[in-house]
Amino acid sequence: MSNAQGIAEQAVLSAHRISKSFGEIPVLFSIDFDIKPGEVHAIIGENGAGKSTLIKVLSGIEQPTSGTIHFDGKAVTLPPNGEAEAMGIVLIHQELNLAEHLTVSDSIFLGREIKKYGFLDLAEMRRRSAEVLDTLHVHVDPDARINTLSVADKQMVEIAKAISRDARVLIMDEPTAVLSVGETETLFEQIRRLTARGVAVIFISHKLDEIMDLADRVTVLRDGQLIATVSTEALTPDSIAQMMVGRELSNLYPPKHEPDVDAPVVLSVRGLQAPGVNEISFDLRRGEILGFAGLIGSGRTAVAEAVVGLTHKTAGEVSMNGKAADFSEVAKSVAAGLAYMTKDRKGRGLLLNMGLQPNLTLLTLKKHLKGGFLDQNSEAQALERAVRRFDIRARDASVRVGQLSGGNQQKLMLGKTMESEPDIIIMDEPTRGIDVGTKQQIYHIIAALAAEGKSIILISSEMQEVIGLSHRVLVMREGRLAGKLEGAEIVEAEIMRYAAGIKQGGDDERISA
Amino acid sequence: AQDEKIKIGVSIPAATHGFMGGLNWHAAEAEKRLEAAHPNIDLVIVTADGPEDQASDLEDLVSVQQIDALVVLPFESEPLTEPVRAVKDAGAFITVVDRGLTDPTIQDIYVSGNNTEMGVNSAEYIKSRLNEGDNIVILRGIPTVLDTERFDAFMGAMEGSGINVLDDEFANWNRDDGFEVMQDFLSRFPDIDAVWAQDDDITLGVVEAIKQAGRESEMFVVGGAGMKEIIKGVMDGDALVPVDVLYSPAQIATAMDVTVAHYTSNGPVTGTYILGAPLITQENAEEFYFPDSPF
Amino acid sequence: MSVSAHEGAKPARGLRIDFKTLGPLLALILLVILGYLLNPLFLGEGNITNILTRSAFIGIIAVGATFVITAGGIDLSVGSMAAFIAGVMIIVMNWAVGAMGASLWTVLFGIGCSLILGVGAGFINGFLTTKAKIEAFIVTLGTMGIYRSLVTYFADGGTLSLATGARDIYRPVYYDSFLRIPYPVWVFILVAIVGWVLMNRTAFGRYCMAIGSNEHVARYSAIKVDRVKTATYILQGLCVSLATIIYVPRLGSASAATGVLWELEAIAAVIIGGTMLKGGFGRVGGTVIGALILTAIGNILNLTEIISNYLNGAVQGVIIVAAVYLQRGSLRTGRKKAAE
Amino acid sequence: MSVSAHEGAKPARGLRIDFKTLGPLLALILLVILGYLLNPLFLGEGNITNILTRSAFIGIIAVGATFVITAGGIDLSVGSMAAFIAGVMIIVMNWAVGAMGASLWTVLFGIGCSLILGVGAGFINGFLTTKAKIEAFIVTLGTMGIYRSLVTYFADGGTLSLATGARDIYRPVYYDSFLRIPYPVWVFILVAIVGWVLMNRTAFGRYCMAIGSNEHVARYSAIKVDRVKTATYILQGLCVSLATIIYVPRLGSASAATGVLWELEAIAAVIIGGTMLKGGFGRVGGTVIGALILTAIGNILNLTEIISNYLNGAVQGVIIVAAVYLQRGSLRTGRKKAAE
Numbered sequence A: 001m002s003n004a005q006g007i008a009e010q011a012v013l014s015a016h017r018i019s020k021s022f023g024e025i026p027v028l029f030s031i032d033f034d035i036k037p038g039e040v041h042a043i044i045g046e047n048g049a050g051k052s053t054l055i056k057v058l059s060g061i062e063q064p065t066s067g068t069i070h071f072d073g074k075a076v077t078l079p080p081n082g083e084a085e086a087m088g089i090v091l092i093h094q095e096l097n098l099a100e101h102l103t104v105s106d107s108i109f110l111g112r113e114i115k116k117y118g119f120l121d122l123a124e125m126r127r128r129s130a131e132v133l134d135t136l137h138v139h140v141d142p143d144a145r146i147n148t149l150s151v152a153d154k155q156m157v158e159i160a161k162a163i164s165r166d167a168r169v170l171i172m173d174e175p176t177a178v179l180s181v182g183e184t185e186t187l188f189e190q191i192r193r194l195t196a197r198g199v200a201v202i203f204i205s206h207k208l209d210e211i212m213d214l215a216d217r218v219t220v221l222r223d224g225q226l227i228a229t230v231s232t233e234a235l236t237p238d239s240i241a242q243m244m245v246g247r248e249l250s251n252l253y254p255p256k257h258e259p260d261v262d263a264p265v266v267l268s269v270r271g272l273q274a275p276g277v278n279e280i281s282f283d284l285r286r287g288e289i290l291g292f293a294g295l296i297g298s299g300r301t302a303v304a305e306a307v308v309g310l311t312h313k314t315a316g317e318v319s320m321n322g323k324a325a326d327f328s329e330v331a332k333s334v335a336a337g338l339a340y341m342t343k344d345r346k347g348r349g350l351l352l353n354m355g356l357q358p359n360l361t362l363l364t365l366k367k368h369l370k371g372g373f374l375d376q377n378s379e380a381q382a383l384e385r386a387v388r389r390f391d392i393r394a395r396d397a398s399v400r401v402g403q404l405s406g407g408n409q410q411k412l413m414l415g416k417t418m419e420s421e422p423d424i425i426i427m428d429e430p431t432r433g434i435d436v437g438t439k440q441q442i443y444h445i446i447a448a449l450a451a452e453g454k455s456i457i458l459i460s461s462e463m464q465e466v467i468g469l470s471h472r473v474l475v476m477r478e479g480r481l482a483g484k485l486e487g488a489e490i491v492e493a494e495i496m497r498y499a500a501g502i503k504q505g506g507d508d509e510r511i512s513a
Numbered sequence B: 001a002q003d004e005k006i007k008i009g010v011s012i013p014a015a016t017h018g019f020m021g022g023l024n025w026h027a028a029e030a031e032k033r034l035e036a037a038h039p040n041i042d043l044v045i046v047t048a049d050g051p052e053d054q055a056s057d058l059e060d061l062v063s064v065q066q067i068d069a070l071v072v073l074p075f076e077s078e079p080l081t082e083p084v085r086a087v088k089d090a091g092a093f094i095t096v097v098d099r100g101l102t103d104p105t106i107q108d109i110y111v112s113g114n115n116t117e118m119g120v121n122s123a124e125y126i127k128s129r130l131n132e133g134d135n136i137v138i139l140r141g142i143p144t145v146l147d148t149e150r151f152d153a154f155m156g157a158m159e160g161s162g163i164n165v166l167d168d169e170f171a172n173w174n175r176d177d178g179f180e181v182m183q184d185f186l187s188r189f190p191d192i193d194a195v196w197a198q199d200d201d202i203t204l205g206v207v208e209a210i211k212q213a214g215r216e217s218e219m220f221v222v223g224g225a226g227m228k229e230i231i232k233g234v235m236d237g238d239a240l241v242p243v244d245v246l247y248s249p250a251q252i253a254t255a256m257d258v259t260v261a262h263y264t265s266n267g268p269v270t271g272t273y274i275l276g277a278p279l280i281t282q283e284n285a286e287e288f289y290f291p292d293s294p295f
Numbered sequence C, D: 001m002s003v004s005a006h007e008g009a010k011p012a013r014g015l016r017i018d019f020k021t022l023g024p025l026l027a028l029i030l031l032v033i034l035g036y037l038l039n040p041l042f043l044g045e046g047n048i049t050n051i052l053t054r055s056a057f058i059g060i061i062a063v064g065a066t067f068v069i070t071a072g073g074i075d076l077s078v079g080s081m082a083a084f085i086a087g088v089m090i091i092v093m094n095w096a097v098g099a100m101g102a103s104l105w106t107v108l109f110g111i112g113c114s115l116i117l118g119v120g121a122g123f124i125n126g127f128l129t130t131k132a133k134i135e136a137f138i139v140t141l142g143t144m145g146i147y148r149s150l151v152t153y154f155a156d157g158g159t160l161s162l163a164t165g166a167r168d169i170y171r172p173v174y175y176d177s178f179l180r181i182p183y184p185v186w187v188f189i190l191v192a193i194v195g196w197v198l199m200n201r202t203a204f205g206r207y208c209m210a211i212g213s214n215e216h217v218a219r220y221s222a223i224k225v226d227r228v229k230t231a232t233y234i235l236q237g238l239c240v241s242l243a244t245i246i247y248v249p250r251l252g253s254a255s256a257a258t259g260v261l262w263e264l265e266a267i268a269a270v271i272i273g274g275t276m277l278k279g280g281f282g283r284v285g286g287t288v289i290g291a292l293i294l295t296a297i298g299n300i301l302n303l304t305e306i307i308s309n310y311l312n313g314a315v316q317g318v319i320i321v322a323a324v325y326l327q328r329g330s331l332r333t334g335r336k337k338a339a340e
């Protein structure tokens, strides 16, 4: 989509020959970039290509090692620590960047509180928060504390926070990574509303259809180099992918092997009740990929967490291979060969202040004991294996995980989960923030695992992913199973209908009003 | 029934080190003894961790215990003068123990241990044993008024004796600190002829350090207070700790006795009772030996 | 989709907040009942006044500590700082009495000095933690030793006492009342209100919480983290100074024994009140109740003779743990109810 | 590409680790030089032995505290716990002497009791923090008061002294040496080595760091968080018990004054050593050096006369802050260098 009349001649923000190194490690090489008012300029590239670093430079969070930045045509040195917000440059960080103890309304106005007579005007802030949240169709209480929100809601709060500021340049680093179709649509509506008002938007995403949908121009980065800046009309998803990865991406999804309907049931859940989960029953067969679709907050995560023993289930039975498997803690489920990979990599998945190796082996440390002591060689080997298998790219293996690019963190977490060699894997948003090239790899890994006889539950907000990989799809809505799809029924429209509550039922009689 | 009873509040510092422990024990024993002997007397003991805490205790004794008389061993003299005056103004009979208030007119009875005399007597004994040019070291308590009083008196008495005071350090009325400070004195000074440890808890640590260094024959130690272990040693003729200077924690019991006597005897009891700080030697040690006391 | 859930959640949240505030209050109420049962005079006007007045010292200091802790710091130096400020105040006022005779000005002069010292001492703690980047624990452990030593040194191992002239003028500040409420209690009430407003109704309070919760986030939100953190220490210093100003007329003296372990009591009051030691979430109201709980425990121990004096500390320990358990317990029930 | 990057990274990491370990060591070396300049006797064999032996108590306790703090907890009860265990040990051994006469068994019996008490006390702290979900600060503040009171109570406010018979048998444990190194130092060395291995070479150490770093991540990584946390407190209790076992033969007594403020010293040693108070990162080696630094400061102050005694605390404070500043300073330079 283009917004021709909105795009003015002069760039509001531009970067010339920007380079950036962290210590001795170069990350960006002489990048040129500009953004005009009313334009959506997308940045794409593989994981670790330097997208986040570039926009951090563009918002003053990081200072470039060399090169200049122009704002409104004048060369400027952007102030650090988000102070550039005062100039109208607003950034949504790739990783959630909220103080967990504050309330939603506090977070939205953090750093630029509304005051009356020098005191906080709480009512006004609450009102305005509610307003912004409402335009985004997010239904969270402005007084709720951040640590009680789901990852997706947190992301929406971040978006609300950014939108509520008087931005001239709004920079969004993978805002849609945890959002499902509905939320993404709302977000795009808002972005279009803003660009219509002349706001310039820089947008990073690994979802190429979103790029095609939203962006006016696309800049492609690879290994810190600028590959090209082109207008969206000149592109197809395939050509973008090719530019990003440097090779043809023919089949994103591997061919589905035929589901074996006679394969034994390895995981059976009956009448599961837990916080956020209402009467869920399903079976998972050997070698099956079972997709879980649904809107945000529909309870998919809650099901997974109750099954593996992270939360207490209040009723229902879980059995594995016909034996009761009521896990009271995760350690037991891991030992039984059932692993859960969280979607909240920052808060639940990885120790950000530690290195790659301790993170990778944390779940399976017992495997790396020799005579009761940790065998660091064996740990190092595991890391090497994971680095190869999941193509984890750290410019410097000593970096703390918090310094890895978002996608590489995700890959590390995948590696960590797979280290436990589970028979059943519940993957919660496994490709969150992962570039198309790697996504393809991961899809192939998932398919291969299924072919090997492992069973997989795939929770994903990316509809295509669920459709492309799953043998069967369960759709959840408000904590209940809303529908069950198989084979040719698995199409986007059908899933949406169940997820939105337009269609109900399925083959299970218990699914009623 | 409560009204007929005479309630006597006893406010003392908490049992944070040996001497105060002894004092607490003697107070508790005296309470049992006096309450048994005089059914119309009720004693209430409260303990404090510091001057301000003690001031609070005094308020509580007046407002909730509604005492008729107060026996108080002030944590520090000056800060507690006004709070004790307030108790007096509330109509109570006041007995002050050990550390005098800055305004002596407040008290009806004063039972005094004697820090000055303790310092002087210790100095006199050391002077009697040593010659000009001999060396001593001093271990002090916690930097407080009472420690300073003892120390100043001791130094005053030593003046002109020609005996060198090599150094003094705080040992906080604590055996462990006494042990460590003495260890360091021993490694620092090759020639020490006497140690003024000022307190029997410190003495015990000092003695261990001297024994560890194997320098028992070189010096002697003068402590203070009258701890039973030390008195026993003096009785048995211990050469390392040949004497002790009394600074008895039992003074609190004396004070409680005379205060009760004020209510139970016929004549009024007031005035000052100075207990003194006599030197305890092998000859008189028996009189000061209470094997059942915890101190 | 989530509209119904949204509405359903509202009352639950109200319930949760209620419980959070109720926690420490409940513990305090139980303690008051216990006190009354042990000795009905516990609720006598005199005793209540005493408890309130006493809790003022720790309470005022603890209000300051609430900010430091909320912003993720800790200040171990407050007790020593109080002793130090009291000592210097006395020295200064005595000098003023000597130079110009005792007058109201003497006292005001002393109070002024106290405020300056409090702010200065707070600034030093703040500077060393933020600029020199030394852990707050170590910095304030260090200044704790330094201040305590300095008082001892100034007092030559003894007590510093306020000259009688100044004493007489200053005395009413502790002992007199306004509307039957002693001045220290008024100061406490004032500090508590200002503290509460600062924490809950100003950007500063938000910044403290944000910093304690996640320093990176705070930094990225253009909050001047170092400045806010330093400000919490200065605020703490100011609170210590205020506490000292009402402390000095009580006993008219300062020594090495002044304010010993106040830091522990202050921190305990803060945490009993529901603020988290790791920072991120501060409750001034809870702190006030925490200070009252601590003072009430000490008072109750003086009400009765059923427990050996030697066990005072044990009883205190048990009550503190029980009080916190109670409030956390009720909190959890509250949460569970809200979830169901 | 990433394999080569991986290899290229190795030396940088080595450098950083070097600096981190060097920090406290550097401070210690400077302190030793200072000590020597003030009084050459500082480096005499006797004095060195004294310092090492003394640092054993705090050091052993601090090794335990390193685990508690690394896992995000805190234990304020260690000093009181030591006094309590020492007291009970003495009571028990005296009883045994009375019942069966003094023999090696008496002492072994006492030691056994000490170990059981240490583990038990640690378990109580751990249980109350993890299961009753009360803040560690409050729990251990409570048990601190309780243990201290109990010793005072057992000792009737006075001192518990070990019967002479048992004393004579037990005494060598503190005073004798093996290869000219006193037994307490051997115990310290052993505890330090075991602690180091546990922290750096076992799953347990890794779990402690993970929990202190992010409890959620730890839980999601199938770590039994409550169990590991409880284990750190038990380990702490065990360390206190070991420290007590070598403490009791020194003076053969325990009283209310035993172990006062050891908790503060232990925590200070841990933090001087480079472990973070917030948890997530523990260094046993640093803790050992931290304990040596603290002991050396006290020793140096006793070896010189240039400073007024009243100012000891101030000097101590200044040195601690300076030592930590030094190491953080060198750390920062180190990091910068590694980064450039």
Ligand SMILES: Nc1ncnc2c1ncn2[C@@H]1O[C@H](COP(=O)(O)OP(=O)(O)OP(=O)(O)O)[C@@H](O)[C@H]1O
Pocket: A022, A027, A045, A046, A047, A048, A049, A050, A051, A052, A053, A054, A094, A393, A394, A395, A396, A399, A403, A404, A405, A406, A407, A408, A433, A435
């Ligand atoms: N603070 C830092 N210190 C050291 N290296 C860093 C730091 N921040 C980023 N890097 C490195 O810079 C490179 C580029 O990272 P960046 O986050 O910009 O990638 P990205 O393109 O956003 O990737 P993704 O799609 O995975 O988010 C990565 O190799 C990363 O490890």
Ligand SMILES: Nc1ncnc2c1ncn2[C@@H]1O[C@H](COP(=O)(O)OP(=O)(O)OP(=O)(O)O)[C@@H](O)[C@H]1O
Pocket: A150, A151, A152, A153, A275, A276, A277, A294, A295, A296, A297, A298, A299, A300, A301, A302, A303, A311, A461, C005, C339
């Ligand atoms: N412990 C809990 N207590 C109360 N409510 C809960 C709890 N856990 C989850 N919920 C609620 O259950 C609903 C489902 O949340 P869940 O995170 O499982 O959804 P999801 O389908 O995985 O979506 P998302 O992608 O947003 O995470 C949400 O409304 C959430 O607030």
Ligand SMILES: [Mg+2]
Pocket: A051, A052, A053, A094, A173, A405, A406, A407
């Ligand atoms: Mg990125």
Ligand SMILES: [Mg+2]
Pocket: B031, B035, B042, B043, B044, B045, C305
């Ligand atoms: Mg009685």
